[in-house]
Amino acid sequence: MTSIDVAGRAAPRTRPAFYLILSLVMAAVIIGGFSRTVPDDFTASPSLPVLLYVHGAIFSLWVVLLVMQPALVLRGSIRLHRRLGLAGAVLAAAMVVMALTATFLAIHDNLVPSFFPPAVFLAMNTLGILVFGVLVTAGVKLRRQADWHRRLMLCATVSILGPGVGRLLPMDSFGHAAPMVMFGVIMLFALAGPAYDLFTRRRVHAAYLWGVGIIMISMLITGPVAFSPPTQALLAWIHST
Numbered sequence: 001m002t003s004i005d006v007a008g009r010a011a012p013r014t015r016p017a018f019y020l021i022l023s024l025v026m027a028a029v030i031i032g033g034f035s036r037t038v039p040d041d042f043t044a045s046p047s048l049p050v051l052l053y054v055h056g057a058i059f060s061l062w063v064v065l066l067v068m069q070p071a072l073v074l075r076g077s078i079r080l081h082r083r084l085g086l087a088g089a090v091l092a093a094a095m096v097v098m099a100l101t102a103t104f105l106a107i108h109d110n111l112v113p114s115f116f117p118p119a120v121f122l123a124m125n126t127l128g129i130l131v132f133g134v135l136v137t138a139g140v141k142l143r144r145q146a147d148w149h150r151r152l153m154l155c156a157t158v159s160i161l162g163p164g165v166g167r168l169l170p171m172d173s174f175g176h177a178a179p180m181v182m183f184g185v186i187m188l189f190a191l192a193g194p195a196y197d198l199f200t201r202r203r204v205h206a207a208y209l210w211g212v213g214i215i216m217i218s219m220l221i222t223g224p225v226a227f228s229p230p231t232q233a234l235l236a237w238i239h240s241t
Contacts, residue, residue, distance in 0.1 A: 001153040018196050019150055020070040026157055026164075027063050033167030049109065058214050060161075061232060065091065066157055070150070085143060099129040099160075107238050115171045115178040119235055120178075123226035124162060124179065127218040131159040135211055141234040148207045151193060155211030158189045159218070183219045190215050 037055070065088050070082040103125040106112055112121045123153045137154035165185050172180045190212045225231055 004131070006023075012052075017074055018068070019154060021072055022154065022189070022192055023066050023070050023157070027067050028163060028166055029161060030059075030063050030164035033164035035059055049105055051098070051105060052102055055098040056099050058091065062095060062157075063089055069153075073150075082143070085140070089136070089140050090135065095160075096129050096133040099132075100126065102240050103129075104238050107235065108241065109161040113166060113171065115174065116168075117226070119231055120179055120222065122235055122238075123222050124233055126224065127222060128159050131214055131218045132156050135159060135212065147205060151205055151207035152211050154193055155190065155215060158186060158211075159215050161186050161189060179222070183222075187216070187219070 034056075060108065063095060066083065069081055069084060069088070072084070073080070073096070101121060105120050107122060108221040112118050135152050135156035139149050162182055165182050169181065169185070171181070173188075174181045193214060194208045197204045197208065
């Protein structure tokens with residue numbers, strides 16, 4: 001076997017390691033953040049709505065899938081990776097529905113974190129989960145183009161890091177700057193992929209231009225959307241129901 005053959009065989013097994021490592025870091029952020037609040041959630045009085053527990057269970061499954069999928073690619077289990085991908089597409093659809101439901105329920109029951117105005121919480125969560133849905137849909141459609149697929153799916157998970165980051169960091173101490181701090185941390189994860197591309201490929205893949213670009217746009221418009229008349233009307237309707 002020539003050295004060229006060895007390099008050709010090694011590349012597919014070494015490059016995806018980045019996606020596994022970043023997935024593990026994101027999973028650690030999510031688990032670390034929620035581990036600070038989940039014990040109290042189970043002992044809260046009055047108890048939290050059952051839908052919030054279902055929401056948590058569905059998102060927990062996504063975290064497991066987040067780590068399993070790049071691990072399977074790294075070990076060469078592509079067939080199992082694809083089978084789980086079909087289940088993941090269904091799970092992602094359930095996540096969009098449950099995230100929107102949980103957001104509305106949190107606002108209705110006054111469970112919004114103190115460091116976020118309800119309007120910002122509503123806009124941020126709604127935009128984040130819609131971006132997630134769009135990126136996952138694009139990633140599924142382009143699943144046979146591995147270079148696009150893995151980057152879009154990575155960006156999709158970055159777009160929903162907010163709840164984990166918000167629980168992990170001392171957000172109350174940031175005051176009115178809390179949303180900006182959260183957005184800054186999320187952007188660090190979003191830019192990790194393009195930075196890796198620049199290091200390994202000397203150029204950023206077009207998938208990141210779309211994925212990171214959509215995430216950044218959603219952050220930039222969160223404020224204007226939050227205080228727009230339609231959002232204010234929706235907020236009033238949620239409180240009145």
